Amino acid sequence: MTELTCIGSSYSLGEPLAVGTEVEQMRTSGIADEIGAAWIDIAPEFDTAPDPITATNRALAQAIRDSAGKMPLIFAGDCMASIGAAKGLWDCAGGDLGVIWYDAHGDFNTPETTPSGFVGGMPLAMLVGRGDLQYMQGVDLAPLNETDIIITDARDLDPAEGAALRASAITHLPNTRDLLTATLPDKPLYIHVDVDVLRLEDMPAVGYPAEGGPALADVAATLERIARAGRVAGILFSLWNSDRATDNRPLKNVLRLVRAFVAGLA
Numbered sequence: 001m002t003e004l005t006c007i008g009s010s011y012s013l014g015e016p017l018a019v020g021t022e023v024e025q026m027r028t029s030g031i032a033d034e035i036g037a038a039w040i041d042i043a044p045e046f047d048t049a050p051d052p053i054t055a056t057n058r059a060l061a062q063a064i065r066d067s068a069g070k071m072p073l074i075f076a077g078d079c080m081a082s083i084g085a086a087k088g089l090w091d092c093a094g095g096d097l098g099v100i101w102y103d104a105h106g107d108f109n110t111p112e113t114t115p116s117g118f119v120g121g122m123p124l125a126m127l128v129g130r131g132d133l134q135y136m137q138g139v140d141l142a143p144l145n146e147t148d149i150i151i152t153d154a155r156d157l158d159p160a161e162g163a164a165l166r167a168s169a170i171t172h173l174p175n176t177r178d179l180l181t182a183t184l185p186d187k188p189l190y191i192h193v194d195v196d197v198l199r200l201e202d203m204p205a206v207g208y209p210a211e212g213g214p215a216l217a218d219v220a221a222t223l224e225r226i227a228r229a230g231r232v233a234g235i236l237f238s239l240w241n242s243d244r245a246t247d248n249r250p251l252k253n254v255l256r257l258v259r260a261f262v263a264g265l266a
Contacts, residue, residue, distance in 0.1 A: 002265045004037035005070040007063050009084075011044070012077035013120060014052025022239040025251050026075045035262050037073065040066075053119075054138030057084030061139055064088025064234065071265070073258065074236040079107055080135070081236060082123045082192050087139040089190050089233045097233065098148040098185030099127070100226060102176070102219065103194040104210040106154045106161050108168075113160035121161075124151065128170070145169075148185045152176045152222075153197045156210035176214040179222035188233035191226060191261075193219075195240055195254055202253050205245035216253050220260035227264025235261060 010016060010023040017023060032039040042059040049055035061084045064072050074085055090097045101107070107124040110131030114121060125131045129143025136143065146169035153176050157165065165172060173182060176197070196206040199213040226232065237257070240250035 003070040004035055004262070005067040005072050006032040006035075006037045006039045007060065007067070007072050007074045008039065008041045009056060009060050009074060009076040009081050010041065011052075011056045011081070013080060014044075014054075014056050017077050021077075021242040022250070023075050023077060025242065026239065026254065029251060029255060031255055031258055035073075035258070037070075050134075050138060053080055053083075053135055057081065057087065057135065057139050060084030061088035061091070065091055068092045071232065072234040073261075074234065076236055076238050078120055079103070079123050079192070079194055079238045080120060081238065082190075083126065083135050083139060083141065085192070085234065085236045086127055086144065086190055087141040089188065090141060093188035093233050096187050097144055098187045098189045099144060099150070099192060100179070100184070100189055100230075101149065101151040101192045102197040103151065103154055103192070104156050104196040104206075104213055105194070105208065106151065106157045106165050107194075108151075108165045109158060109161045110164070113158065113164055115158055121158075124149075125164070128168070130164075148187060150179070150182065150185070152179055153213055155212050156208070176222055177218050180225050184226065184230045187231060189226070189230045190233055191223070191235040192238070193223070193235065193257065194238040195250070195257075198253065203240060203250060205240040205242065205250045207241045207244070216256060220257055223257055223261040224264035227261050232265075
C-alpha cells in the first residue's frame with residue numbers, strides 16, 4: 001500500500017493566497033483523512049531567499065524531502081510551484097525524473113517568446129533549461145531532459161511558444177485520452193495537473209480560460225491509468241481561481257481527480 005502525504009502551498013507567484021481560498025478549501029474538504037494522509041502546509045523563509053517565488057519553492061522542496069518514503073499530493077496556487085515540486089521529487093528519486101504535464105497552456109514561453117511577460121507562463125520551459133533560470137538556480141535544480149516529458153492538451157499556445165514546443169523534444173499529446181495507451185517515461189514520474197486543462201463546464205473558475213479541452217471523466221481515467229502503470233513519484237494540482245468560482249464545481253471536480261489517482265495506486 002502506497003503511503004501518502006498531502007502538501008499545501010497557499011501561494012501564487014510567491015504571494016500568500018487569501019484565507020479560505022482554493023488550497024485551504026482542499027485542506028478543509030477532509031481529503032487527506034479520506035485517503036489516509038497527513039496534511040502539511042509549507043512555511044517559506046522569505047528573509048533568506050532572493051525572491052518570494054524561490055522562497056516558496058525551497059519550502060515546498062524541503063517539505064517533499066521531509067516526507068521521503070511517502071508519495072506527495074501537492075495542492076498549489078500556481079504552476080510556478082512545479083520548480084519546487086520537481087526539486088523535491090528529483091532529490092528523493094536520486095536525481096532522475098520524468099514529467100507528465102496536463103495544461104490548457106504550454107507554460108513554455110521564455111522572455112524572448114512571451115507576448116505578456118507573465119512568468120507564470122514559463123515554468124515548463126524553465127524545467128528544461130530554457131529562458132530565465134534564476135528560479136531553477138534558486139533551488140539548485142539542473143534542467144530535466146526534454147525527451148522525458150509529455151505535455152497533454154496545451155490547446156492555447158502563443159505563436160512563438162507553439163513553435164518552440166513543436167521544435168523541442170517534448171512529446172505533445174493534444175488528445176488527453178492518448179495517455180490511456182501512451183508509453184510513459186521509464187523513470188520516476190512527476191505528474192503536473194493544471195486544472196485549467198479541463199473543459200470550462202467542468203472547471204469554470206480559472207484565471208486564463210480556454211475553450212475546448214478534455215472532459216473530467218477523461219482526465220480522471222488517464223490519472224488512474226498513470227497511477228496504476230507508471231512509476232509515480234508525486235503529483236501536483238495547480239488549483240482553480242476561487243475569486244471566479246460561483247459554485248462548488250471546482251472543489252468537487254478536483255476531489256474527483258484526486259480520488260481517481262489514488263484509486264490507481266491501490
